[in-house]
Amino acid sequence: MTDVLERIAADRERTRRRVREIIGEHGAEALAEFDAGMEHVESGRYAMAMLWHSLSEPQRRVARLLGDGDRVLARCRHTRHFYDAHGGEHAVDKAAGRGTVAKLVAQGVLRWSGKPSDPEQLAELASRGRGLLAALLSRN
Structure with a gap:
């Protein structure tokens, strides 16, 4: 398996050198523009920007809300259709609908963190979500 990975890495490097030669002409x-673009892709900022642009406005709002302090989403006590945001300076009632939270979990921005008998009771930022917000903050 490592042979295959080494061969792929070597082919990639050869291709990158050839492309740099062509662009250098x-x-x-x-060439500087190409190198800057490649650094943007390899650092993961490009992927995070694409992820951010793929989110709907309610999904972005939830991601920003959870990035503000050490917040978690907890399912409302009286309905299973909404989540409240807890933590930070103050709680936010009905911060997100269940569909919004489920989509963010499916995209890896959030993760379920409830107890084993009810994992969807709580949701928190996943590492991908933290990376997304860090990339967003570094861009501004």
């Missing part, structure tokens, strides 16, 4: 400015 168009000048140093084009």
